[in-house]
Amino acid sequence: MVDIAIMGHGVVGSGVAEVVLKNADLIEARAKNGVNIKYILDLREFPGLSYSEKFTKDFNVILNDPEVRVVAEVMGGLHPAYEFTKALLEAGKSVVTSNKELVAEKGSELLKIAEEKNVNYLFEASVGGGIPVLRPIVQCLAANDIFEVQGILNGTTNYIMTQMVTKGVSFEEALAEAQRLGYAEKDPTADIEGHDACRKICILAALAFGKHVNPNIIHTEGITKITSADTQYADFAGCVIKLIGRAKRTEDGKCFVTVYPAMVSRKHQLAQVDDVFNAVLVRGDAVGDVMFYGRGAGKLPTASAVVADIVDCVKHLDARKYLSWEHVEDDFLTDYREATVKMCVRVKANECRESVKAEAEKLFGEILVLGRNGEPQDEIAFITPYAAEKSLLSQLEKLPGTVISTLRILD
Amino acid sequence: MVDIAIMGHGVVGSGVAEVVLKNADLIEARAKNGVNIKYILDLREFPGLSYSEKFTKDFNVILNDPEVRVVAEVMGGLHPAYEFTKALLEAGKSVVTSNKELVAEKGSELLKIAEEKNVNYLFEASVGGGIPVLRPIVQCLAANDIFEVQGILNGTTNYIMTQMVTKGVSFEEALAEAQRLGYAEKDPTADIEGHDACRKICILAALAFGKHVNPNIIHTEGITKITSADTQYADFAGCVIKLIGRAKRTEDGKCFVTVYPAMVSRKHQLAQVDDVFNAVLVRGDAVGDVMFYGRGAGKLPTASAVVADIVDCVKHLDARKYLSWEHVEDDFLTDYREATVKMCVRVKANECRESVKAEAEKLFGEILVLGRNGEPQDEIAFITPYAAEKSLLSQLEKLPGTVISTLRILD
Numbered sequence: 001m002v003d004i005a006i007m008g009h010g011v012v013g014s015g016v017a018e019v020v021l022k023n024a025d026l027i028e029a030r031a032k033n034g035v036n037i038k039y040i041l042d043l044r045e046f047p048g049l050s051y052s053e054k055f056t057k058d059f060n061v062i063l064n065d066p067e068v069r070v071v072a073e074v075m076g077g078l079h080p081a082y083e084f085t086k087a088l089l090e091a092g093k094s095v096v097t098s099n100k101e102l103v104a105e106k107g108s109e110l111l112k113i114a115e116e117k118n119v120n121y122l123f124e125a126s127v128g129g130g131i132p133v134l135r136p137i138v139q140c141l142a143a144n145d146i147f148e149v150q151g152i153l154n155g156t157t158n159y160i161m162t163q164m165v166t167k168g169v170s171f172e173e174a175l176a177e178a179q180r181l182g183y184a185e186k187d188p189t190a191d192i193e194g195h196d197a198c199r200k201i202c203i204l205a206a207l208a209f210g211k212h213v214n215p216n217i218i219h220t221e222g223i224t225k226i227t228s229a230d231t232q233y234a235d236f237a238g239c240v241i242k243l244i245g246r247a248k249r250t251e252d253g254k255c256f257v258t259v260y261p262a263m264v265s266r267k268h269q270l271a272q273v274d275d276v277f278n279a280v281l282v283r284g285d286a287v288g289d290v291m292f293y294g295r296g297a298g299k300l301p302t303a304s305a306v307v308a309d310i311v312d313c314v315k316h317l318d319a320r321k322y323l324s325w326e327h328v329e330d331d332f333l334t335d336y337r338e339a340t341v342k343m344c345v346r347v348k349a350n351e352c353r354e355s356v357k358a359e360a361e362k363l364f365g366e367i368l369v370l371g372r373n374g375e376p377q378d379e380i381a382f383i384t385p386y387a388a389e390k391s392l393l394s395q396l397e398k399l400p401g402t403v404i405s406t407l408r409i410l411d
Numbered sequence: 412m413v414d415i416a417i418m419g420h421g422v423v424g425s426g427v428a429e430v431v432l433k434n435a436d437l438i439e440a441r442a443k444n445g446v447n448i449k450y451i452l453d454l455r456e457f458p459g460l461s462y463s464e465k466f467t468k469d470f471n472v473i474l475n476d477p478e479v480r481v482v483a484e485v486m487g488g489l490h491p492a493y494e495f496t497k498a499l500l501e502a503g504k505s506v507v508t509s510n511k512e513l514v515a516e517k518g519s520e521l522l523k524i525a526e527e528k529n530v531n532y533l534f535e536a537s538v539g540g541g542i543p544v545l546r547p548i549v550q551c552l553a554a555n556d557i558f559e560v561q562g563i564l565n566g567t568t569n570y571i572m573t574q575m576v577t578k579g580v581s582f583e584e585a586l587a588e589a590q591r592l593g594y595a596e597k598d599p600t601a602d603i604e605g606h607d608a609c610r611k612i613c614i615l616a617a618l619a620f621g622k623h624v625n626p627n628i629i630h631t632e633g634i635t636k637i638t639s640a641d642t643q644y645a646d647f648a649g650c651v652i653k654l655i656g657r658a659k660r661t662e663d664g665k666c667f668v669t670v671y672p673a674m675v676s677r678k679h680q681l682a683q684v685d686d687v688f689n690a691v692l693v694r695g696d697a698v699g700d701v702m703f704y705g706r707g708a709g710k711l712p713t714a715s716a717v718v719a720d721i722v723d724c725v726k727h728l729d730a731r732k733y734l735s736w737e738h739v740e741d742d743f744l745t746d747y748r749e750a751t752v753k754m755c756v757r758v759k760a761n762e763c764r765e766s767v768k769a770e771a772e773k774l775f776g777e778i779l780v781l782g783r784n785g786e787p788q789d790e791i792a793f794i795t796p797y798a799a800e801k802s803l804l805s806q807l808e809k810l811p812g813t814v815i816s817t818l819r820i821l822d
Contacts, residue, residue: 019554019697029621030553124551130698132543132551140535140543142441143430143718210440269704272683286430286715287541290705293680294698304697307554319730 002314003038005062008075009046012098015303016072031314038068063087070313072306073097082106089113096309098125098302104199108212108327122309127200130301131294133280137207144284146208148248153200155276155297156184156191157223157243162274165231165240183276193222194259201245205257206325211332213257219336221260230405232372233381239263240271244410254334262410263344337390342409346381349401353380356401363395413725416450416473419486423509426714427483442725449479474498481724483717484508493517500524507720509536509713515610519623519738529731533720538611541712542705544691548618555695557619559659564611566687566707567595567602568634568654573685576642576651594687604633605670612656616668617736622743624668630747632671643783644792650674651682655821665745673821674755748801753820757792760812764791767812774806
């Protein structure tokens with residue numbers, strides 16, 4: 001029997017306790033060892049639970065108990081999760097987590113400590129909730145040169161975009177519905193502004209390319225500016241709009257990592273991923289495209305991944321797992337605006353649509369003009385040919401009109 | 412540097428050599444050790460390759476070389492692959508394979524020998540080609556009680572069904588096209604009769620449920636009887652037809668494992684999987700539905716999985732991996748005909764459609780009548796309500812007509 005502790009008894013933490021208790025026999029068979037929850041750290045009181053006696057408010061009780069070999073950090077946030085995790089790893093305990101913010105910011109440092117102490121720091125739950133993603137990338141695709149990862153990494157925004165596309169509702173209406181259903185928080189900023197997706201694509205990029213990616217310098221656009229007009233033009237072009245996290249290696253060996261809403265062809269595998277579901281598409285030189293799909297959030301799906309990591313730690317109490325990435329001082333990221341893209345551009349003409357169209361054709365060559373119901377007389381939307389984003393944007397300034405919105409088309 | 416051998420230099424074997432040589436640096440970094448192909452076993456001659464000097468026709472050269480620690484068996488077929496694998500494991504060498512026939516038939520025996528000898532027998536490539544499936548199920552879903560696995564497990568039949576559904580061609584035309592493109596073999600029996608999918612669902616069932624499933628006793632139907640009329644009725648019902656391997660636990664703790672073409676709602680995640688792509692949907696009590704998608708066959712995708720297993724063996728030369736399942740003498744499989752299904756039934760009426768419809772409504776209650784272009788006057792197709800398959804089939808005998816075809820609807 002191995003003693004573990006859970007830090008945080010919120011949505012995920014209570015799910016971890018539930019899964020460990022419910023599937024105890026299965027877990028014992030698979031871990032080749034029983035798993036005993038010895039402590040749960042939370043400042044709140046939880047009377048009346050079958051395991052109420054396990055609660056403690058004192059982190060040092062866990063830190064100083066040599067019998068506790070594995071700790072699940074499911075508190076979220078940078079502090080004190082960072083200090084706690086560091087202290088636990090330094091004390092020779094393995095830590096598993098769903099805390100994407102901490103992993104994205106401090107992953108390389110914490111992995112290095114884990115390596116030095118010959119313990120594990122695992123975080124399958126930090127990306128894609130319960131969907132197996134990180135381990136498959138690192139282990140099952142180990143023979144591949146992975147050159148791109150694309151993902152729908154945030155269930156809240158995907159729910160909102162699905163509602164906007166399928167029901168034609170506005171962003172505000174879809175957000176309100178998501179909040180009513182508990183899919184969006186009262187303060188939805190981290191989701192709708194893309195910060196949550198940003199942390200996840202940084203973790204994926206670090207594992208795929210082997211180098212730390214600082215989430216604070218990643219170009220991140222949320223979905224708050226998407227309108228029904230955008231989804232209608234997308235539909236005309238055979239596309240839906242999705243918030244996409246993307247990490248891609250360029251030909252010179254550098255990478256760009258971005259988060260932005262993009263038009264996705266209905267034929268693209270990610271276009272089929274609706275509602276709160278997440279998916280990660282990985283491109284490798286041998287395997288081609290593979291995709292992982294499932295519930296990217298929620299109590300039990302996320303707990304499923306946390307507990308799988310606990311099982312892995314319990315099976316390998318004295319063995320190091322595979323995960324690590326370099327902390328590079330020099331920036332291996334390149335300017336995403338150098339990347340070649342097609343863009344959907346929506347313009348309010350100064351005079352008439354035709355003059356904008358003529359000028360756009362002069363600037364870009366062949367363009368694809370889109371339409372929508374109730375399109376104003378002075379509006380035109382079109383798709384450009386491929387070009388470096390930077391040059392596309394500077395060309396657009398020459399149009400005889402005002403650019404209302406631009407949306408990149410996902411390859 | 413760890414010496415390995417490759418047995419078989421066909422499509423997959425040559426792909427394994429190519430990936431090992433091409434991504435040598437990547438593999439060395441990930442395996443924490445270089446991988447050196449010392450021998451390739453094949454009875455044929457391959458002059459003019461950069462590695463022609465590595466070929467041998469003598470299995471004993473590999474078996475008796477103590478420096479060879481890991482062997483990739485990519486010969487296919489039961490014999491001599493079985494004898495070779497057994498001898499290698501008994502000699503203390505790890506074996507990795509793409510040989511689904513051997514794993515499905517002899518997996519429990521070979522895993523037991525591997526366990527006794529403290530070496531590994533890994534077979535990620537045996538299901539889903541390059542798609543990470545087996546390891547994610549065993550490791551990442553370790554906290555789950557997995558109660559169902561559904562999969563599109565054969566690229567050849569999925570290509571044929573996709574052509575029939577999207578282009579309206581006949582089975583024979585689609586098969587001929589698949590053969591022309593190299594997606595189907597000259598003798599396509601193992602694919603189109605479902606045997607290949609059967610081996611794969613047996614491996615998935617064994618890993619999900621922990622018990623050996625004998626492929627020779629699994630109810631297996633191929634796609635040779637599917638007609639354009641079937642795909643048209645399916646389309647009317649908002650469905651496509653896919654060859655589905657399915658393993659499901661019943662309430663009494665037994666399982667049924669089946670392979671048959673089924674009508675799949677376009678809203679079902681597997682309906683979107685087209686052409687030669689494969690996908691495996693896994694249902695767990697904590698994680699909900701997760702799906703793995705990618706190329707289920709082909710030289711480099713399959714090699715990708717074989718080489719990942721080689722990397723895993725090289726990293727764990729003296730450690731056992733997770734895989735195993737019980738060889739159970741008593742049959743834990745239950746009769747699939749006891750399972751509750753909805754069926755699409757196509758009937759040639761003795762007298763008129765209306766009399767069949769009236770009798771069907773008397774027998775089943777509410778039915779959903781389907782239509783298609785050019786439907787004969789005396790034909791009727793309808794979908795039954797849920798009932799045990801056995802009882803549905805015996806009820807159908809009472810209809811005033813001849814049942815032309817039945818297709819189950821996938822849940």
